[in-house]
Amino acid sequence: MKKLMIFLFLLFLLAGCTSKTNEEIKWFKSQDEAIDYGLKYEEIQKNDILEIIDLKDENVVVFKFDDSDGKGICIAHLIRKDNQYQWYRDLQKVILKSNNPNVGNLNVTADFKTIKGQKKYKLYMGVVEGSNFTINTDTELNVKPKIDQDTGMYYYIIQNK
Incomplete structure (x- = not known):
């Protein structure tokens, strides 16, 4: 029975x-x-x-979302091709602030690349902890990320070298 429940959970997750x-x-x-x-x-x-960030090859839209499980931040690409535009999200939405009191907040990173130029970036996101909040990236220490004052969530994007 336990194996069946795990299988069904994995099937649901993959779907x-x-x-x-x-x-x-x-x-x-x-x-x-x-x-x-x-x-x-x-x-x-x-x-x-x-924010809509110009990454030279394309624009990236940073947006917050709220659903029944909690709040989070995600990005979508605004791709331009042949004078047409497309909204494209290749990253999964991640809940940073859970509505469940037994689940803590998350601080995560996600690698992504521009669709057109194939330049690589890293997105840092999470929940602010205290005043004068900073983060450490792969290349810098004590960086002040952009903070959404309504939710207390932050994000920061750097280009990978």
């Missing part, structure tokens, strides 16, 4: 981690239209967008 199908990948005439689509797709509001 939730599948990538987008071709039907979900849509192209738009403007970046604003792609963002509007992304807001609906991610089930977020315009004020959930924390």
